Amino acid sequence: MSYTNAVATSATRTEQVYEVIRSELLNGGLHPGQKLKMVEFTERFGVSQSVIREALTRLTEQGLLIATPQRGFRVRDLSIEDIAELTETRIQVESLALRLAVQRGDLGWETGVLAAHHRLERTPVIRDDGTVSEDWSVQHRDFHQALLTGCGNRRLESVANSLRDSAELYRRWYWVLTDDHQRDLAREHRQLKEFALARDTDRAIEVLTEHIDRAPSLLIAYAREHGVDDLTPPAPQGQPQPS
Numbered sequence: 001m002s003y004t005n006a007v008a009t010s011a012t013r014t015e016q017v018y019e020v021i022r023s024e025l026l027n028g029g030l031h032p033g034q035k036l037k038m039v040e041f042t043e044r045f046g047v048s049q050s051v052i053r054e055a056l057t058r059l060t061e062q063g064l065l066i067a068t069p070q071r072g073f074r075v076r077d078l079s080i081e082d083i084a085e086l087t088e089t090r091i092q093v094e095s096l097a098l099r100l101a102v103q104r105g106d107l108g109w110e111t112g113v114l115a116a117h118h119r120l121e122r123t124p125v126i127r128d129d130g131t132v133s134e135d136w137s138v139q140h141r142d143f144h145q146a147l148l149t150g151c152g153n154r155r156l157e158s159v160a161n162s163l164r165d166s167a168e169l170y171r172r173w174y175w176v177l178t179d180d181h182q183r184d185l186a187r188e189h190r191q192l193k194e195f196a197l198a199r200d201t202d203r204a205i206e207v208l209t210e211h212i213d214r215a216p217s218l219l220i221a222y223a224r225e226h227g228v229d230d231l232t233p234p235a236p237q238g239q240p241q242p243s
Contacts, residue, residue, distance in 0.1 A: 013047050018055040020045075023134070025064050025075065026172050036065070036073045063166030076169070080223050083170055087216040090163045094212065095205045097148040097160050102201045105150025110197055116146035117193045121186065132175060143189060147196055167216075174215040177222050183214065 021041075024030050041052045056073045059065045065073050101109065120139040127133045144164060148157055174180070188211050195204035 013045075013051050014054045014058075017041070017045050017047060017051060018058050021055060022059060022064070025059065026168055030075050032075055032078050034075045035071075036075070038072065062162065062168075064169060078169060078173065080220050083216045083220055086163065086167055086170070087213060090160075090167060091209050091212050093156070093160050093163060094144075094148065094208060097151045097153070097156050098196065098204055098208055099201055100153060100156070101148055101150035102196055102199055102204060104152045105196075109146075109150035112146045112149060113143075113193055113196060116143040117189060119143075120189060125185070132172075147192065170219060171215055174219045178215075178218040180214075180218055 021030075030036070036056065038049050038052055042049050045052070056065055057067070060067045060073065064076060066076050067073050105113075116139070120136075120143045123136045123139045124133055125136045141164070145157070145161060148160055151157060188207060191207045192204060192211065195207060
């Protein structure tokens with residue numbers, strides 16, 4: 001095998017390992033604070049430790065894992081304080097990015113937002129087994145990224161996207177732990193699209209703020225109601241509610 005082919009094969013294996021572990025993180029297969037053992041992963045996936053380490057490093061960069069020198073990787077702990085701080089930061093950063101996108105976005109940006117929203121609306125949220133569709137999660141992420149792309153600031157976009165990735169665990173826990181059946185997600189996304197394309201900055205940011213804040217607010221309320229600072233949800237039961 002040539003060097004180029006070897007590198008490509010390694011990258012493919014890393015991507016496969018990354019996708020499996022990420023799915024397990026987001027669907028309750030790995031628990032908050034759980035230490036991840038490199039040896040177990042290498043045996044399970046049949047790959048080298050370097051492949052596992054690269055996949056876990058990517059998940060760490062997204063805020064899903066914590067890397068500690070000499071102690072390896074563990075699933076992040078989830079707490080009321082962290083939820084509140086992350087949410088406050090997301091609202092500030094994404095509001096700024098959206099404001100700039102509305103001001104600076106061109107025809108290409110408008111087309112991208114329309115296309116991303118169309119795909120999101122046409123993708124079922126819930127799968128036959130009652131779990132949230134990973135395809136919908138991808139379209140949801142792409143729609144929010146499309147909204148911010150027009151800001152014309154790649155560093156700001158990168159920060160916003162990273163913060164949204166960090167919030168993914170909380171969104172999944174919100175689906176499991178809270179009862180939010182009255183939420184109309186399709187309406188929220190439709191309003192975001194319409195106000196952004198109408199260049200109505202204030203209304204767009206108002207909808208975005210409520211959209212970001214709803215899930216963490218209900219999750220914090222659940223934690224306080226149950227008298228806990230650190231959330232440890234039960235195994236998922238029933239049909240989750242996406243955010």
